[in-house]
Amino acid sequence: MNFESELKKGNFLISECVHCKKIVWPPSEFCNQCFKEVSWRKSLYEGKIIEFSKQNNNYFCLVEIENTIKVMGKISSGIPNVGQHVKIERCGIKDDNYYFEMSLI
Amino acid sequence: MPKVGIASCGITKFTKDDSKIESVLLKSTKNLFDNSPNLSRNDIDAVLVSTNNNSKYLSAILSEMSGIEPKIAHSIESLCNSGTNAIVSAYSYIASGLADAVLVSGAERYDSPGQILEWDNSRGEFKHPIFWASIFTKAYKREFSVTDEELAIVPVKNHKQSQNNPNALSEKTYSLEDIINSKKLTDDLRLLDCSRPCTGGASILLASENTCKKFTDVPIWITGIGQKTTSAGFTKNMSFSSMESTQIAASTAFKMSKCNVKDIDVAEVHDAFSVCEPMALESLGFTDKGKGIDMIKDLHATNNLKINPRGGLIGSGHPLGATGIAQTIEITQQLQSCANKRQIANAKTGLVHNMSAAATSSTVLILER
Numbered sequence: 263m264n265f266e267s268e269l270k271k272g273n274f275l276i277s278e279c280v281h282c283k284k285i286v287w288p289p290s291e292f293c294n295q296c297f298k299e300v301s302w303r304k305s306l307y308e309g310k311i312i313e314f315s316k317q318n319n320n321y322f323c324l325v326e327i328e329n330t331i332k333v334m335g336k337i338s339s340g341i342p343n344v345g346q347h348v349k350i351e352r353c354g355i356k357d358d359n360y361y362f363e364m365s366l367i
Numbered sequence: 368m369p370k371v372g373i374a375s376c377g378i379t380k381f382t383k384d385d386s387k388i389e390s391v392l393l394k395s396t397k398n399l400f401d402n403s404p405n406l407s408r409n410d411i412d413a414v415l416v417s418t419n420n421n422s423k424y425l426s427a428i429l430s431e432m433s434g435i436e437p438k439i440a441h442s443i444e445s446l447c448n449s450g451t452n453a454i455v456s457a458y459s460y461i462a463s464g465l466a467d468a469v470l471v472s473g474a475e476r477y478d479s480p481g482q483i484l485e486w487d488n489s490r491g492e493f494k495h496p497i498f499w500a501s502i503f504t505k506a507y508k509r510e511f512s513v514t515d516e517e518l519a520i521v522p523v524k525n526h527k528q529s530q531n532n533p534n535a536l537s538e539k540t541y542s543l544e545d546i547i548n549s550k551k552l553t554d555d556l557r558l559l560d561c562s563r564p565c566t567g568g569a570s571i572l573l574a575s576e577n578t579c580k581k582f583t584d585v586p587i588w589i590t591g592i593g594q595k596t597t598s599a600g601f602t603k604n605m606s607f608s609s610m611e612s613t614q615i616a617a618s619t620a621f622k623m624s625k626c627n628v629k630d631i632d633v634a635e636v637h638d639a640f641s642v643c644e645p646m647a648l649e650s651l652g653f654t655d656k657g658k659g660i661d662m663i664k665d666l667h668a669t670n671n672l673k674i675n676p677r678g679g680l681i682g683s684g685h686p687l688g689a690t691g692i693a694q695t696i697e698i699t700q701q702l703q704s705c706a707n708k709r710q711i712a713n714a715k716t717g718l719v720h721n722m723s724a725a726a727t728s729s730t731v732l733i734l735e736r
């Protein structure tokens with residue numbers, strides 16, 4: 263899939279339905295509302311923290327991107343807060359898993 | 368709709384044994400036959416197997432090993448609520464007239480592949496269930512000002528209750544300090560907050576009204592069924608401090624059974640992690656939002672077994688495909704007044720809450736004497 267080959271290169275693409283004017287997530291070839299083909303664009307690489315916790319010394323968080331997409335990722339440094347804005351610093355696929363690393367802004 | 372009832376049950380002890388899935392299935396099926404002297408193999412029209420195990424055509428295998436030649440035989444999988452999904456399928460076969468008696472057998476091994484959801488990439492590298500449980504716990508504590516110490520009452524209560532369940536995995540009680548001092552998995556979750564995967568089997572025989580009475584003097588009727596799947600991905604949940612799918616499933620089940628939450632004398636709720644019990648109690652309507660812990664504190668202090676009398680998933684262990692069936696067996700025994708030391712006096716109406724995939728899917732069953 264287009265999405266995964268780009269994610270492997272560190273690019274976070276978003277599938278959007280031109281007809282419904284809606285983001286389709288998880289990424290898919292077809293809109294989940296009308297089944298028309300989606301178009302792809304680069305994400306704004308910004309989101310906000312919905313919730314977070316910590317394992318050992320690493321914070322992990324649930325982040326909402328463009329008010330629609332929610333993903334789990336790591337916080338690279340600093341102490342997060344709910345509602346705080348973050349930037350996706352790095353993303354990709356490692357050991358068959360997606361990963362997202364965010365920094366606080 | 369024609370009446371569908373529970374005619375017999377069978378169960379195994381929940382363990383950490385390295386048993387073959389086929390042998391776990393056979394064991395609880397044998398126990399079911401042992402418990403129903405009037406049941407013959409020819410009475411069974413369908414054999415449904417509930418499991419997350421990757422083995423193929425287990426219902427045909429179980430049928431052959433049990434000497435049954437059913438009309439209908441297939442597996443049912445929907446992660447942690449496979450068991451109640453299989454019961455709902457059995458109900459539907461009977462209600463539609465396609466079958467008169469259906470054997471539902473659930474089994475899982477301690478190393479079940481149903482624990483890690485590979486498809487759900489929105490979880491990034493955080494695919495183990497402890498991560499969604501940590502997010503739920505943190506969100507619940509934040510929204511309702513609940514502490515870790517308060518949540519720790521859930522495992523204290525459920526391990527305590529499981530000591531009267533001869534099939535439970537748990538073999539001891541724990542203090543609040545034990546829970547708080549158990550291994551820290553994340554800032555919001557400790558080892559003893561978790562139900563444990565295990566090896567175990569549970570079987571149930573469903574039948575039409577007249578057939579039920581051939582096999583038992585005390586049939587228990589399934590009078591309400593509610594199910595809802597809101598998504599497959601954990602991050603698609605709209606709330607992380609309540610269970611939307613549970614709320615919808617409960618309202619459907621209550622409507623079908625024409626009763627309400629005040630009529631429920633005993634319930635098994637899906638306490639996969641400590642936080643799930645208060646959240647489930649709130650979403651099922653037993654108490655207001657944020658008040659689940661108060662209800663649990665009260666039950667624990669008064670030794671009231673109303674919620675999770677067999678010890679829930681935390682005390683009993685969680686063999687995914689068998690869990691929903693084991694919950695239903697517990698409520699059946701309660702309503703038949705044969706739950707021994709776990710018995711809730713005069714229980715007439717009971718509820719089963721079984722969910723999967725971080726509360727994105729729920730089943731609620733109402734059972735009546």
Ligand SMILES: [Zn+2]
Pocket residue numbers: 279280281282283293294295296297298
């Ligand atoms: Zn569309």
